Amino acid sequence: MQLANAAAVTGVGDTDYTRDAGGRSVLSLQLEAALKAISDAGIQPRDIDGIVMPSPSSPVVAEELVTNLGIPDLRFSTGTPLGGAGPVAALQCAAAAIAAGICSHVLLTLGRTGRTGQRIGARIQQMPQFRLVGEFEAPSGALAPAQYYAPMARRHMEMFGTTSRQLAEIAVTTRQHAILNGNARMTTPLSIEDHQASRMIADPLRLYDCSLESDGAAAVVVSAADRARDLRRPRVLLAGMAEGHPDSPSAITQRGDMTRLGLAKAAPRAFAMAGVTPADIDVAEIYDCFTYIVLCQIEDLGFCGKGEGGAFVEGGALGLQGRLPVNTHGGLLSQAHIAGMNHVVELVRQLRGEAGRAQVPDAEVGLVTGYGDLGDGTLAIMTRG
């Protein structure tokens, strides 16, 4: 059994991304996205025989999708509890189930009412993977992801000379892409000076280093590669996938090298599986809960050496005409925080040539990362084929 190219993403779908979904439930948002993805794949809801839920903290369970979509024979159902690394982990999980012959069409959906429902920062300490920081760090006032991750960014700055203006480059380029997208929450231009003038959240992270809270949902269908050839859209193969967990996965404070994420372990495995190198990547959708997390992942993916990410991102390098187009949809920073499922959707659109005004010309090989739960990393490399 081989995982590389055993499965393909055949359908993608998303709702409007908004500040306020008007009281709609997370389930209703996910069903809308799921139906669009199933239709996009050119199959019927009854053809779905596998479900992977990328975010078990979501109130939606697979049984509700079965009930609403009328799925008659679900053969595989599981979840990938890796926070923001979950959607890309779910791609690998779906591909593995397909490669094992368990199922043929796997539905992945993720939705949230992060803006109008329960706020991300408010629930984090109730999650079991945050038990250690909840007991030993929250009493001293370390309470939210921005405060957990800021010391990683500060360490990077002190060790390598990385600057806040370099982080601003990431925010500015991502906003430029959101303006082109048509389904993005933040559509006013942002300058480096705007970023530098924005209020401090958790030094060195400013407001525009932080992602949005939003309402919306996104979904994809993963199908057996041989079945995908007959479906509606150009086939996008899952060529290489891996997940990696950082040292001291439950406490950044205790991590020997806090500038190295789980992705550093996953990346060589996924590139080897796909048979490509970073130089082959035409477009990269990189999980961007904070600007610094993008910079660190660019290093951990091998696009540059550790400590060189600040120089790498300068001068519009992540723009559509830059050396590595990144987050061509506007990311979590400026499109919407759909926990990276929107990154998966965007990569598929890029590789099909359906990315509209933000299309990277002739994009044939791309990658999407996930990052979550204090440093877990996931990576999927996809090819048009």
Next chain:
Amino acid sequence: MPGKPMPDPSPETRPYWDGLAEGRLMLQRCAECGRIRHYPQPMCPSCHSMAADWVEASGEATVHSWTVAHHPFHAAFRAELPYVLVTADLPEGVRLLAQLRDATAEALRPGRKLRIGFEANEAGLTLPVLRLAGA
């Protein structure tokens, strides 16, 4: 207004909190191989022994990294903003996260020497704090 987060100690972590209440930073040590581990946990990741004892930290520390909290993520901390959270290396081989006292972040550099102190919050919970050594 909700109060500050309080620990809910388990049998494995209670000696840490009991130590703080006495003004002592206690670290868990493997009774078999002697490896010190923090935060407390049931098993030694080196030798897999579940036998542990506790040793008092020397009180020395150096700066590894830090952040300055400006945004009020929790109403009970709003009055203290901005506060500095320091990630400190201990000579025992583990790290401590604690608020900085009597200094601002401008004084911090990786490797800067610190001293561990103790301070009870308004709920009566004693927490470690860090000060510049020799200041």
